[in-house]
């Protein structure tokens with residue numbers, strides 16, 4: 001599907017030196033300790049793409065699919081993320097505005113439910129504008145936190161980490177780190193903690209310690225429900241294998257009102273179309289050739305009320321012939337888009353609270369707490385593992401534990417009885 005895809009070619013993390021061959025500028029960042037790449041490159045011939053993805057083959061696969069699409073990762077190139085950041089401040093774009101207001105209102109609650117001295121790892125961190133407000137709450141509450149920001153948008157990640165580090169340069173409570181890679185890379189990296197004696201980049205985490213994942217901006221909803229469930233389980237399982245407790249704080253848009261949704265996502269305003277069309281330029285960068293001409297496409301959005309699914313398409317405004325040449329200069333791929341034909345670029349669900357709860361339950365997790373903006377119907381959910389609760393209950397109900405507990409109680413009773421006999 002066109003959403004964020006699990007890379008089929010994911011390689012497990014390996015020594016830093018291998019990653020450093022990809023880009024010279026990474027070296028400087030590694031030395032400064034600001035951002036760490038957490039996965040191996042699979043296609044060094046396409047230096048513009050995130051390390052473990054193969055966007056070139058995903059583009060070709062999408063174009064030849066019966067329901068054609070382009071990978072949504074194309075929206076998160078250096079230009080795309082800049083356009084997205086502009087969009088987040090546009091008055092029409094209610095998701096960011098609503099989430100920002102909620103973060104301002106609840107930041108201290110979010111900080112106080114996160115154990116002091118634990119790890120907070122943000123998935124798809126973007127500009128870190130809202131994050132900075134949450135981290136300030138940790139600072140005000142004098143609650144130590146090791147914050148890790150993960151993103152695939154490399155230049156933006158470096159820039160925003162640098163800004164955040166300046167903002168918190170004098171903080172005694174907040175430490176800041178960047179991780180460059182995809183969600184899948186991050187889950188694989190966490191899993192590697194279970195086998196690696198000295199895990200790279202993370203503080204020595206004692207068994208049982210908590211990692212809280214911050215996943216805001218309704219980014220989880222750029223996946224179909226089974227994909228979202230699979231991603232939550234992947235993190236959950238990686239943490240369990242590393243004997244860490246995993247929790248999530250997730251921002252999720254539940255607005256099912258078509259007029260509100262389509263007012264925010266529509267081609268009638270430039271900020272939105274600029275963001276979406278930037279994906280075609282990034283596709284050309286990846287392919288190393290200008291095969292997409294943005295002027296031959298317009299942007300179209302539709303919202304399906306029943307499934308609560310918003311879809312965003314490129315629509316060919318005339319008959320378009322896409323031809324890509326291989327390194328020998330031969331026509332390697334030829335695809336004709338008829339006038340009006342659509343390519344899906346991204347989708348976003350607006351799950352109800354019940355729909356969201358099902359996704360968590362299917363991943364073996366549960367909603368522990370919920371904060372709602374009633375005007376828009378936007379939610380923040382604190383999600384915990386069902387297993388950890390079940391484990392705790394089980395621990396007190398096994399015959400072995402009952403015997404031990406019984407033994408302790410009996411010993412205390414007999415000691416006090418003997419004591420009383422002596423004093424009588």
Ligand SMILES: C[S@@+](CC[C@H](N)C(=O)[O-])C[C@H]1O[C@@H](n2cnc3c(N)ncnc32)[C@H](O)[C@@H]1O
Pocket residue numbers: 004005073076081088123124125126127128130150151152153181182183184216217218219
């Ligand atoms: C909708 S934006 C949200 C940004 C930010 N969290 C916010 O709330 O404004 C999605 C972010 O996730 C990042 N992203 C998208 N797909 C990703 C993936 N597969 N792995 C890691 N980051 C990803 C994008 O680069 C972008 O910064």
